[in-house]
Amino acid sequence: MILDDLVAATKKNMARRQEQVSLADLKAQIEQAADQRPALVLNQKLAQAPITVISEIKQASPSKGQIVPREAFDYRQIARDYTQAKVDMISVLTEEEYFKGSLDILKAVVATTDVPVLRKDFTIDPYMIYEAKAAGASAILLIVAILSDQQLTDYLALAQELGLSAIVEAHDQDEIQRAVQAGAEIIGVNNRNLKDFTVDFGNTQRLRENIPADIAVISESGIQSRSDVLQLEQAGINGILVGETFMRAPDKVAEINRLRGFSHDQD
Template identity: 65%
Template sequence: MILDELVRATRDNMLKRQLDVSLSDLKAKAGQMPVQINFPFEEALHQPKISVIAEIKQASPSKGQIIPVNQFDYMSIARQYEAARVDLVSVLTEETYFKGSLDILKSVVKSIDNPVLRKDFTIDPYMIYEAKVAGTSAVLLIVAILDDVQLSQYLHLADQLGLSAIVEAHTASEIKRAIAAKARIIGINNRNLKDFTVDFKNTARLRALIPEDVSTVSESGIQTREDVALLEAIGVNGILVGEAFMKAKDKIDMFKILTGGNDD
């Protein structure tokens, strides 16, 4: 199962990082940082038009190397996103399969004004403190890899640190668990993380299960203006787009295509 391998790799890499920076050290650093009580990531999702979360990643388990290593200029990509006036930015930090890193995340956060999501397989409070110290505005919590106690605890910790959390679900039962945990943002993943197949219609099936006061983000498989229009029609607040942006030579133009030229 791919998801099990991702979690195992995430834990192994996290344990290596803990040899250099302890949890107590991270907590001390986080305690010295201001808490963003206005939750800018959530504010960006509360607007009339659909919000765009543009992703920075160079590889994935399903696609392999999306961008050649020698062409992965993540700083340039971040600047292009800012120039395109995307609403939010997501940075993959998983090291083994997505070839991301905390260093990439920290550099992006420092270089742009957009709220930034640390996208990773969060399996321990340590990773939430890492995200805070890196200066991010949000973390990803995947329902499929957390039990109900962890989900509630991690949401509470993120809240205490002034971080938003996208609680990601793929099924109706996972949506119910996210709501029970009091998630303020629910991400509907159109990709099944167990086999990495993509079903774009998954968002349409699950959107109706989410209360109107909870922001909804559609993730994976979004490629065209027509895709976005369908999501707008069912009241999705935001879209998370990775591969389409990564493969686009002109990311500003791709943003205009997806949003129908609406860059206001």
């Protein structure tokens, strides 16, 4: 199962990083850093209209392989393009083995833009939450499928303590219930099944009906057109996270405007 492989790779790479930078060192970095970005910024944005746009930076994925040629993966320029398009948040993949990401890329993006940044990774340990904060992230991802109920509760509390927004990712009704019980304020509904990587765009709309109205919902994966976004808006979705569609677009600003409805192309 690919999800098991991703978690195993995450554990291995995290152990390597822990040998280089201790938890005490991370906490010291956080203490010393001037926190210039507002706490829990995503929570505030999602409560407003229009639909919040989170644009992703990634060069590869387990399902699609190399999305952008390595030599063409200019993540700083992509961050500048996203900033020009006035996206609400930039998501940066930091998983190293399958997505070819890194914390160094996240740090470079944070240094390039004043847009809040989400660290998107397979968070399996509090160490990774401290890493995200020390690297300048404003938000983290917590995936229900790889965490126990106790971990979900504890990690949400730690994120709150550090001033980080937390997107709790779920794929089915059982995971939605677990996210709600853990105290999630933001639920990301993944339209991609992380066990077999199939995509069902209707997943978000179906599950939205079972999520309390006071919990913000972000739709992830499979969003390609303005009509997709309109469907999600009509279903009461608060935000979208878009990766591959933007990464493959030659003109990222134009593509973001198209999905937002700022052009005549309504698909």
